[in-house]
Amino acid sequence: MTENQIGTIIVDCAFQVHQALGPGLLESTYEACLVYELQQAGLKAEAQKALPVVYKDVTLDVGYRVDILVEDKVIIENKSVAELNDVHTAQILSYLKLSGCKLGYLINFNVSLIKYGINRLVNNL
Numbered sequence: 571m572t573e574n575q576i577g578t579i580i581v582d583c584a585f586q587v588h589q590a591l592g593p594g595l596l597e598s599t600y601e602a603c604l605v606y607e608l609q610q611a612g613l614k615a616e617a618q619k620a621l622p623v624v625y626k627d628v629t630l631d632v633g634y635r636v637d638i639l640v641e642d643k644v645i646i647e648n649k650s651v652a653e654l655n656d657v658h659t660a661q662i663l664s665y666l667k668l669s670g671c672k673l674g675y676l677i678n679f680n681v682s683l684i685k686y687g688i689n690r691l692v693n694n695l
Contacts (some may be wrong), residue, residue: 573673573695576613576644581688583607584677588684597650598678603635604648608640615640621669636665645674649687654678659691666693 586602601617608615619639621628638646647662654676662674671693678687 571641573578573643574693576641576682577620577675577690578671579611580608580640580644580675582647583611584675584679584688588679588687591679593650593680593682595650595679597637597679600650600677601648601683605638605676608638613640614642621665623668634665634668636669639669639671643671643673645669645671647674647676649676649678650680651678652680654687659689662691663693666691 583604586607589599591599597692605615605617609669615637617637618635620631621634621636623634636645637648640646645662645665647658649658658676662676667680668673672693674691676689676691681687
C-alpha cells in the first residue's frame with residue numbers, strides 16, 4: 571500500500587473520530603480513538619512510537635515519540651489546540667526527516683469542521 575493510499579484512509583478515519591466526538595477533548599482521547607479506527611480499517615497503527623535520533627553515526631534514544639505511526643510509513647501528529655502554529659509544522663517535518671518517512675499528517679481536532687484541522691506534509695514524496 572502506498573503512502574497516498576494510507577493517507578486517504580487516515581483522513582477518512584479522522585473524519586469518523588471527529589464526527590463522533592466533536593472538538594474540545596484531550597489530545598490523548600483523539601489519539602486512542604484514531605488508532606482504534608485505523609486498526610479497524612486494517613492498518614498497522616502504533617501509538618507513541620519511539621523515534622531515535624541518529625547523530626554522527628550514533629543512535630541516541632532521547633525520548634522523542636511520534637503520536638501515531640501507520641504501516642511504518644506515515645506519521646500522524648495529533649493536536650487539540652485553539653490554533654496550530656509554525657512549531658507544530660516544524661515538529662512533524664523534523665519527525666519525517668528523522669524517521670525517513672515521506673508523508674505525515676498534522677491533525678488538529680479542536681476545530682468546528684475537521685477539514686480545517688488536517689494538514690498534509692511531505693518529505694521527498
